[in-house]
Amino acid sequence: MxxxxxxxxxxxxxxxxxxxxxxxxxxxxxxxxxxxxxxxxxxxxxxxxxxxxxxxxxxxxxxxxxxxxxxxxxxxxxxxxxxxLSDAFQKKIQLVTKHRELQILIDNFNYRAAEKGFYFLNSSECIRLQEEMRVLESQILNNNEMDKMVKEDIEAYEKPxxxxxxxxxxxxxxxxxxxxxxxxxxxxxxxxxxxxxxxxxxxxxxx
Missing domain, CATH: 3.40.35 (Fructose Permease)
Structure with a gap:
């Protein structure tokens, strides 16, 4: 098997x-x-x-x-x-990471990754924090067309x-x-x- x-x-x-x-x-x-x-x-x-x-x-x-x-x-x-990954994804990252609230979440995530290593990245805590960032990103973009496009692009990226x-x-x-x-x-x-x-x-x- x-x-x-x-x-x-x-x-x-x-x-x-x-x-x-x-x-x-x-x-x-x-x-x-x-x-x-x-x-x-x-x-x-x-x-x-x-x-x-x-x-x-x-x-x-x-x-x-x-x-x-x-x-x-x-x-x-x-x-x-x-x-x-698509150009739309890169544009989204450049846009949303300008927001201080998201940058705080990213810094917290990176701190935990640096401190705990791969066992953190492969934990339920990692999933929870990533989901928290994704929700905030959508709020920043106000669920606009770019947000929807990027979600579709990620699906097209992951499925294959x-x-x-x-x-x-x-x-x-x-x-x-x-x-x-x-x-x-x-x-x-x-x-x-x-x-x-x-x-x-x-x-x-x-x-």
């Missing part, structure tokens, strides 16, 4: 959320396949060349952890994004990730895998996974 552990992450190092700590979790799970929230171009052949020849680690936290894991382990790396994982599982044999994805998607990804019927065994807690 395919067993996948879902790991919520952040994309840049902050305190205990760093490549070394993520590598330790990966090492415990010993995955044969690593699914990542990324497009093919995220980890280019040039990036691989820089690391293998000069020891240069990738700026994306998850890939730096993968590079550390690669020193002693053999695995298949599978980027699962069909598209990148789960579909690509399922497609890979149908065509490949493995026992243990991980799927790493940004913590902002945690609640939605868990809901999507639970709604899809499959033989995949999912775990949502860290070892």
């Amino acid at each position: 395919h067993h996948i552990t879902f790991i919520s992450t952040i994309h840049k190092e902050i305190g205990k959320c760093n490549a070394n700590e993520l590598f330790k979790i990966m090492d415990k799970l010993n995955p044969e396949v690593i699914f990542l929230e990324a497009i093919d171009e995220t980890y280019s052949e040039y990036d691989k060349f820089l690391h293998s020849n000069y020891g240069v680690y990738h700026k994306k936290l998850e890939i730096a952890a993968i590079q550390k894991y690669n020193h002693n382990s053999s695995f298949q790396y599978v980027p699962v994004c069909a598209i990148g 990730m789960i579909e690509n994982i399922h497609s890979y599982c149908k065509n490949n044999h493995f026992s243990a895998a991980i799927f790493m994805c940004g913590s902002a998607h945690r609640k939605s990804i868990i809901e999507k996974v639970n709604q899809m019927k499959s033989d995949i065994k999912w775990s949502f807690e860290l070892p």
